[in-house]
Amino acid sequence: MTSLPPQEFTSVARAEAPLDENRGFACHVLIIGGGASGTLMALHLLNASPDMRVTVIEKSALLGCGIAYSTTDPGHLLNTRVHNMSAYPDRPEHFRDWLRQSGMAPGATDESFVGRQIYGRYLNDLIARERDLPEVSRLRCVKDECLRLEETPKAVIAHLGDGTCIRGDRAILATGHAVPVQSHAVLTSGWDFTPPADPGQPVVIIGTGLSMIDHLITLLRNGHRGTITCVSRRGLLPQVHTETKPLAISRGHVPLGAPVSAILHWMRGLAADAERQGGTWRDAVDGIRAHVSAIWRAWPEAERRRFLRHAASFWEVHRHRVPPDSARWLQEARDRGQLRILRGRFEEATMGEDGLIAVRIRTSGGERVLPAGRAVDCRGIRRDPAKDSAPVIQDLLARGQSRLDPLKLGIDTNEWAQVLLADGRPSRRLFAIGPCARGAAWEITAIPDIRVQCAELARHLHAIEAQDPVGVSRG
Incomplete structure (x- = not known):
């Protein structure tokens, strides 16, 4: 499989109608961000109502790709099977059918794991079809960056990088994952997959999660x-996908509000039940998935903190698993002694006089220094949303027009995805979805969860539009 050439994607850039022209639609929604979250949101808004007009504002030339799906390495696979990656949760066959009809993966089945770049092409194709309809299009795509959102009693106004403004009735923040500001000058960003100049030099990767797997595959595919030494505090690796049959768990059997310890005990019991029935713990984890956000919302702040401190890393490696092909790269590298996994805390990285990077870590046995021709930071997507988030979010925070959730995972929102102001009141016109608002639901970083959130918000906005066209009555 080869990477897709740029011309295979539809660019944002094209002649647009005047930015403030609404063409008589009942509601004009601005979507800030055109990666996977923003593209899914646009598709579901357009699907929910013929009276909805949508403008997507995206600084990249490519819609639908974002960080995750703009990779050019065909070895970077989706971590979810084809049947669970449709843009529409009520049409599970949609992505599979597109793969076959487009020729991107003619032999794809529901159980296949395909390249992430192909998924970006899928979302890009769906949004391009909506934009290029022969009749008056309800979708407009603007290639620029939104730097500021101004909410007035009658509208929300997006201020763009080129100095122009776009007026809408509501705005939805869909800026996706915030790329952490690189604080160590000698560390390579986890999103830089350029192979080292010298393939014989040692490489140190800080982190042992999914980003590490991507880097490992790119390194090995490039000879x-x-x-390759990978370091994390617990040394946990993502588990491998196998065939599963998710347990059917009704909401009434979920101990909502129970402390973390009780929830973990309940989960272990479900895993044991699955194994007694001839399955594996994966059946339990996949059955629990539908209830994770409800469990999270039912916890008080203290229990959420306890989960993040003691259990989140274990949940992540069991919940976010890797395809067998990806796991094979890792296992073969370990078997031949090229790859090792260390438990330790990263301290610092400095450039040595010998031209190698000295990566200092602290393990249970004391301090160690690892020499590296390249040291890569794969510790995660977001560590400080106040610093790492998109400029528009930083501006909203600075002006008190939004706030971070108590755990500082992202923008604080209520159950209807309304952005909460600094004083806790919900905005009447501003919403946030996906990873940029992770604190409200926790499990809102993967496509199967984001698409459901988008569908629900689209239906909600359509429903309230007839009742309260100048605001959100629930606000």
Whole structure:
């Protein structure tokens, strides 16, 4: 499989109608961000009502790709099977059918794991079809960055990088994952997949999660011969996908509000039940998935903190698993001694006089220094939303027009995805979805969850539009 050439994607850039022209639609929604979250939101808004007009504002030239799906390495696979990656939760066959009809993966089945770049092409194709309809299009795509959102009694106004403004009735923040500001000058960003100049030099990767797997695969696919050392505090690796049959768990059997310890005990019991029935713990985890957000919302702040401190890393490696092909790269590298996994805390990285990077870590046995031709930071997507988020979010925070959730996972929202102001009141016109608002639901970083949130918000906005066209009555 080869990477897709740029011309295979539809660009945002094209002649647009005047930015403030609404063409008589009942509601004009601005979507800030055109990655996977923003694209899914646009598709569901257009699907929910013929009276909805949508403008997507995206600084990249490509819609639908974002960080995750703009990779050019065909070895970077989706971590979810085809049947659970449709843009529409009520049409599970949609992505599979597109793969076959488009020729991107003619032999794809519901159980296949395909390349992430192909998924970006899928979302890009869906949004391009909506934009290029022969009749008056309800979708407009603007290539620019939204720097500021101004909410007035009658509208919300997006201020763009080129100095122009777009007026809408509501705005939805869909800026996706915030890329952490690189605080160590000698560390390579986890999103830089450029192979090292010398394939024989040692590489150190800080982190042992999904980003590490991507880097490992890129290194090995490009013929890297040197040792690869991966370091994280617990040394946990993502588990591998196998065939599963998710347990059917009704909401009434979920101990909502129980402390973390009790929830973990309940989960272990479900895993044991699955194994007694001839399955595996994966059946339990996949059955619990539908209830994770409800469990999270039912916890008080103290229990959420306890989960993040003691259990989140274990949940992540069991919940976010890797395809067998990806796991095979890792296992073969370990078997031949090229890859090693260390438990330790990263301290610092400095450039040595010998031209190698000295990566200092602290393990249970004391301090160690690892030499590296390249050191890569794969510790995660977001560590400080106040610093790492998109400029529009930083501006909203600075002006008190939004706030971070108590755990500082992202923008604080209520159950209807309304952005909460600094004083806790919900905005009447501003919403946030997906990873940028993770604190409200926790499990809102993967497509199967984001698409459901988008569908629900689209239906909600359509329903309230007839009742309260100048605001959100629930606000």
